[in-house]
Amino acid sequence: MSHYPALRLRRTRAAAWSRRMVAENILTPADLIWPLFVTEGADEEPIASLPGVSRWSLGRVVDRAREAAALGIPCLALFPNTPRELRTEDGREALNPDNLMCRAIRAIKDAVPDIGVLTDVALDPYTSHGHDGIVDEAGYVLNDTTAEILTEQALVQARAGADIVAPSDMMDGRVGMIRSALEADGHVNVQIMAYAAKYASGFYGPFRDAVGSRGLLKGDKKTYQMDPANAEEALREVALDLEEGADSVMVKPGLPYLDIILRVKNAFEVPVFAYQVSGEYAMIEAAAAAGAGDRDALVMETLMAFKRAGCSGVLTYHAPHAARLMAA
Ligand code: PBG
Numbered sequence: 325m326s327h328y329p330a331l332r333l334r335r336t337r338a339a340a341w342s343r344r345m346v347a348e349n350i351l352t353p354a355d356l357i358w359p360l361f362v363t364e365g366a367d368e369e370p371i372a373s374l375p376g377v378s379r380w381s382l383g384r385v386v387d388r389a390r391e392a393a394a395l396g397i398p399c400l401a402l403f404p405n406t407p408r409e410l411r412t413e414d415g416r417e418a419l420n421p422d423n424l425m426c427r428a429i430r431a432i433k434d435a436v437p438d439i440g441v442l443t444d445v446a447l448d449p450y451t452s453h454g455h456d457g458i459v460d461e462a463g464y465v466l467n468d469t470t471a472e473i474l475t476e477q478a479l480v481q482a483r484a485g486a487d488i489v490a491p492s493d494m495m496d497g498r499v500g501m502i503r504s505a506l507e508a509d510g511h512v513n514v515q516i517m518a519y520a521a522k523y524a525s526g527f528y529g530p531f532r533d534a535v536g537s538r539g540l541l542k543g544d545k546k547t548y549q550m551d552p553a554n555a556e557e558a559l560r561e562v563a564l565d566l567e568e569g570a571d572s573v574m575v576k577p578g579l580p581y582l583d584i585i586l587r588v589k590n591a592f593e594v595p596v597f598a599y600q601v602s603g604e605y606a607m608i609e610a611a612a613a614a615g616a617g618d619r620d621a622l623v624m625e626t627l628m629a630f631k632r633a634g635c636s637g638v639l640t641y642h643a644p645h646a647a648r649l650m651a652a
Contacts, residue, residue, distance in 0.1 A: 353396035399440035454541030503569030527603030589634030
């Protein structure tokens, strides 16, 4: 009996109501985190390599926060485009309590207190060389010096009102240092989402345009970001970040690393997030523009893939569009 024709797996697929009934995963706007770029410049600066995504002034980024709240998106991820003249070797603008990032946090939390604000902890939007940390004469990114500065940066962001600090730098030991500093400063409920398994990827190009670091970057980030060849190492990274106090972990980029997401989820049973990064967004937009696929279908299918792999949520530039599709 347990074979054709008694068994026909197409039976439950035959009608839309039935497909809905047996769906193993669903997408809701609560699965989305919307990355937003902030600028000191014009109200809206379109980003050529990221069609449909702009940098926003403080006023307009608050409008985006209201839009997100209305769409049911629970959390925003903020990235600043620091003016060129404020970028230095040591990225000290990252520690300025009135920097663009901190002003954006305060403006959003004042206007839309119920939306989560996640902030990027790394120095690349603030350094003149485009690296996430402090470089020595040989161009090597120094781990311990950088981790101390990142700890200060996370504190500055928490004091400005950040709900989740997200170190994206891949320095060793920084999650534990940040957790201790947050505890000592009274920010016991500020979460840490660790960019735990972040790969040295070719998919970050448009992001570097968005934060203005592409032209500045000297060399690559392979001495701190992970080698795309490695998976077991990702599990070690995640284990350490969790031991050090991370509340959730991220895998980045997203779609090319679904295997990592699944393995992390199976091994640790903690909240796992994926960052569907700028190059992935651009690829979908380019495919749709070339007539190679339906944009809405590509967006929803890739987001569902993250849920199926075990993600609690996805950072995606398609967040508002996807939330609208989910509501339709
Ligand atoms: C750097 C950082 C990067 C991204 C988020 N934080 C780029 C990099 O590591 O060079 C990429 C996000 C994206 O491509 O959308 N701290």
